Amino acid sequence: MGGKGFESSIEIFLRMRPINSGAIAPYEVDVDAGTVVWTIPRQASLGMMNHQREHYNFSFTGIFQMESKQDEVFHKVAHKVVVGALDGYNGTIFAYGQTGSGKTYTITGGAERYVDRGIIPRAISLVFSEVAERSEYTYTIHFSYLEVYNEMGYDLLNPDHETKALEDLPKVTLLEDEDSVFHLRNLSQHLATNEEEALNLLFIGDTNRIISSTPMNMASSRSHCIFTAHIVARKAGEDTIRRSKLNLVDLAGSERVWKSGVDGQILREAKYINLSLHFLEQVIVALQERSHGLHRNHIPYRNSMMTSVLRDSLGGNCRTVMIATVTIAQDQLEETISTCRFAQRVAMVSNEVILNEEVDPNLVIKRLKQEIHELKEELMLLRGEDEERPPLTTDECEIIDRQVVAFINDTNPDASLQCGASMMHIRTAFQIFKKLINHSETTKIQGTKGNCVSKSNCLDVSMDPTSHTGLQAQINELQHQLAQRDNEIDILVAFIKKQEAKFGCQIGTSFEHSKGIGTGGELNGLKSTPSPQLVSPRLVQSLETKLESQKIKGCDWTMQMKDPMHHKLEDQKKAFEIFLKKYDKMEAIQENKVLLKTMYMKAKALGEHVNRAHENIDKLKGKIERHRVERARNYLVSTINGDVLEHDFEEDHLLSLIDAEKRDYKQRFSQLRDLKKEIEHLHKLLEQGRVKLQDDFQHYMNDSTHQIPTPTKLTQQACQLSSTDTNMKKVELCKGMTTSCSTSNGVVSPSCKRATHNLEINQFGNNFKSRTSYLGENLCSGTINKS
Ligand code: ADP
Numbered sequence: 001m002g003g004k005g006f007e008s009s010i011e012i013f014l015r016m017r018p019i020n021s022g023a024i025a026p027y028e029v030d031v032d033a034g035t036v037v038w039t040i041p042r043q044a045s046l047g048m049m050n051h052q053r054e055h056y057n058f059s060f061t062g063i064f065q066m067e068s069k070q071d072e073v074f075h076k077v078a079h080k081v082v083v084g085a086l087d088g089y090n091g092t093i094f095a096y097g098q099t100g101s102g103k104t105y106t107i108t109g110g111a112e113r114y115v116d117r118g119i120i121p122r123a124i125s126l127v128f129s130e131v132a133e134r135s136e137y138t139y140t141i142h143f144s145y146l147e148v149y150n151e152m153g154y155d156l157l158n159p160d161h162e163t164k165a166l167e168d169l170p171k172v173t174l175l176e177d178e179d180s181v182f183h184l185r186n187l188s189q190h191l192a193t194n195e196e197e198a199l200n201l202l203f204i205g206d207t208n209r210i211i212s213s214t215p216m217n218m219a220s221s222r223s224h225c226i227f228t229a230h231i232v233a234r235k236a237g238e239d240t241i242r243r244s245k246l247n248l249v250d251l252a253g254s255e256r257v258w259k260s261g262v263d264g265q266i267l268r269e270a271k272y273i274n275l276s277l278h279f280l281e282q283v284i285v286a287l288q289e290r291s292h293g294l295h296r297n298h299i300p301y302r303n304s305m306m307t308s309v310l311r312d313s314l315g316g317n318c319r320t321v322m323i324a325t326v327t328i329a330q331d332q333l334e335e336t337i338s339t340c341r342f343a344q345r346v347a348m349v350s351n352e353v354i355l356n357e358e359v360d361p362n363l364v365i366k367r368l369k370q371e372i373h374e375l376k377e378e379l380m381l382l383r384g385e386d387e388e389r390p391p392l393t394t395d396e397c398e399i400i401d402r403q404v405v406a407f408i409n410d411t412n413p414d415a416s417l418q419c420g421a422s423m424m425h426i427r428t429a430f431q432i433f434k435k436l437i438n439h440s441e442t443t444k445i446q447g448t449k450g451n452c453v454s455k456s457n458c459l460d461v462s463m464d465p466t467s468h469t470g471l472q473a474q475i476n477e478l479q480h481q482l483a484q485r486d487n488e489i490d491i492l493v494a495f496i497k498k499q500e501a502k503f504g505c506q507i508g509t510s511f512e513h514s515k516g517i518g519t520g521g522e523l524n525g526l527k528s529t530p531s532p533q534l535v536s537p538r539l540v541q542s543l544e545t546k547l548e549s550q551k552i553k554g555c556d557w558t559m560q561m562k563d564p565m566h567h568k569l570e571d572q573k574k575a576f577e578i579f580l581k582k583y584d585k586m587e588a589i590q591e592n593k594v595l596l597k598t599m600y601m602k603a604k605a606l607g608e609h610v611n612r613a614h615e616n617i618d619k620l621k622g623k624i625e626r627h628r629v630e631r632a633r634n635y636l637v638s639t640i641n642g643d644v645l646e647h648d649f650e651e652d653h654l655l656s657l658i659d660a661e662k663r664d665y666k667q668r669f670s671q672l673r674d675l676k677k678e679i680e681h682l683h684k685l686l687e688q689g690r691v692k693l694q695d696d697f698q699h700y701m702n703d704s705t706h707q708i709p710t711p712t713k714l715t716q717q718a719c720q721l722s723s724t725d726t727n728m729k730k731v732e733l734c735k736g737m738t739t740s741c742s743t744s745n746g747v748v749s750p751s752c753k754r755a756t757h758n759l760e761i762n763q764f765g766n767n768f769k770s771r772t773s774y775l776g777e778n779l780c781s782g783t784i785n786k787s
């Protein structure tokens with residue numbers, strides 16, 4: 001480890017959450033001074049001589065009042081910790097406060113709006129934009145996401161879609177080595193090379209977190225979640241590496257059991273509901289005493305998994321920031337004051353922050369090997385050993401060709417070309433370079449004066465036309481997929497209508513409804529007539545088989561409609577409709593859908609603009625080339641006549657036009673890239689909304705007040721239902737519809753393990769998912785859609 005260290009006290013910030021109703025506690029804030037005073041009015045019933053304190057004063061590094069926005073919080077609390085982590089300093093940001101005070105909102109963000117995204121997604125964005133700026137460094141960043149509940153760790157980055165409860169997640173255990181360093185066994189770390197990949201990991205983790213927490217096990221308020229970026233940075237040409245960790249922590253709710261003292265002193269604190277927070281407090285008290293010069297050899301980190309995991313962050317090698325989240329509700333004042341009091345203790349803890357730099361023996365060995373290799377080659381060259389060898393074979397040339405391409409594509413600034421130690425090899429490599437430059441689409445047009453590549457004459461298409469070509473290919477591919485999906489939907493609708501006409505039932509309604517909202521057909525203006533070549537043969541085949549089996553076995557749908565279970569399903573449907581009307585998150589979901597549509601239009605317009613600029617640049621390039629040929633010809637004639645070549649104003653003009661187009665292209669391209677990020681985020685929000693909706697509906701249904709069969713009953717009924725052949729077909733068909741319109745694996749369990757009402761929920765969920773992801777694909781394909 002390197003020496004560059006400094007002392008740093010834990011910074012504490014207070015964040016106040018707005019409340020929708022109820023009495024507000026009396027308080028005063030001085031933002032500049034970072035102080036807050038909470039007031040508890042004396043209770044007249046206790047007489048004027050009671051010992052109750054009236055005012056409670058607290059100081060903070062900074063205070064965020066109710067109207068503070070997420071970007072302000074990120075900027076003041078997290079920015080320097082994130083940048084520090086990229087510089088090689090460990091960083092931890094943790095939120096502490098009672099349940100409902102805004103910890104998750106602060107750390108992860110609100111689940112509905114883009115502007116509400118919290119510290120984690122913003123930190124991810126900052127990490128990758130900083131990494132892109134620091135070209136002299138090579139970064140490797142892995143992410144992990146741990147949930148600690150009841151002294152047991154769970155790996156939230158488990159990609160298994162079957163997670164239904166916390167216990168389904170891989171268990172993580174703590175190991176301590178002989179140097180008293182803690183290690184987490186079984187916690188997976190995932191490499192992310194860009195923002196999108198990292199956000200996707202966060203999405204997987206948060207989805208697992210939502211799914212696995214039920215009101216019964218209280219995991220959502222009683223567990224701690226730690227999202228960690230494990231960063232390794234290496235500077236080009238150096239043997240040292242920097243390793244750092246950035247922990248973003250959402251602690252369990254800090255609520256306690258309150259007791260009134262005999263003297264009526266209500267602010268007597270009792271026990272934490274969450275035992276590990278009690279241990280956290282013990283650690284903080286011990287550290288506080290140590291910082292006051294008291295002799296404390298032992299800091300009780302080992303008492304709980306969470307304090308062990310955060311050992312470095314508390315009194316160790318880490319730059320740590322705490323956000324104390326409170327509500328301003330009068331009836332929560334005890335908790336609020338207790339949170340502030342805890343923060344004051346934390347502020348006394350001092351950490352020793354060290355630059356985590358170490359010499360990497362692997363890098364030294366690699367460098368020395370490389371040096372030896374190069375010296376040997378130089379030696380051979382100097383001895384002239386290569387002059388006696390025969391010309392290079394085709395195979396040898398191909399190897400050099402591959403080496404040159406690999407060298408060009410290698411983003412590592414330390415990469416070197418090992419083409420072989422002979423002039424013949426070197427010359428061949430140069431030939432390949434020349435060929436590549438001349439034939440590349442990203443050509444730089446050479447100056448007319450000799451062979452020299454004049455910088456001012458270069459058409460530096462540094463705005464990455466290769467990525468444009470790549471995008472174009474992606475667009476074509478997505479457009480094709482889109483058309484294929486639309487056609488699949490049309491065929492399915494036709495199929496369902498056919499069934500309806502044949503058996504007089506209404507099974508297609510919800511499906512048709514799903515197609516009507518925001519599908520590609522609507523947005524891209526694709527024709528709704530199915531064109532067979534655009535439909536996947538698999539789908540056609542499966543539908544044909546279904547139709548055949550219906551014909552042969554003579555499925556009696558009319559009879560099924562009279563089936564009592566059908567009425568139950570209808571009930572579920574109605575319950576779901578009622579639920580949706582009451583569902584408070586629906587408004588935000590609708591808002592996001594509208595926003596997504598607006599973004600799509602914007603992205604499409606931008607895409608068209610980018611394409612136009614690109615085409616204009618191509619045209620201008622052609623014009624310049626023709627102009628230069630013309631001029632070269634004239635030059636030959638003029639030198640024969642002894643004329644002097646005049647300055648080329650026409651070329652200046654064309655170059656300035658290209659410059660303007662380039663600027664425009666660059667600007668729009670980066671706007672488009674930003675918009676794409678926003679669109680992706682919105683997709684994730686919608687997807688999470690879908691999962692939450694499913695979950696909330698299940699809880700709603702579990703509530704016996706809703707006069708709907710209980711899930712257990714339904715499970716039984718569903719299993720009875722599935723035991724008959726014809727009814728099984730009904731389930732199968734529903735499943736077929738669900739999976740066909742879903743973008744991922746169908747959620748409906750073929751073994752009919754779950755309650756039948758899940759069919760309805762899942763079908764809605766999948767329709768919703770299908771709609772949103774569908775819209776998303778349109779958006780992506782629409783971004784630079786030429787047609
Ligand atoms: P916790 O994680 O502490 O239990 P949450 O972050 O889940 O609390 O917040 C509870 C509710 O309050 C959520 O609906 C959240 O969106 C909302 N909320 C929290 N903090 C704020 C804030 N600063 N502004 C607006 N809404 C907030």
Ligand code: MG
Binds near residue numbers: 104220221250
């Ligand atoms: Mg929470």
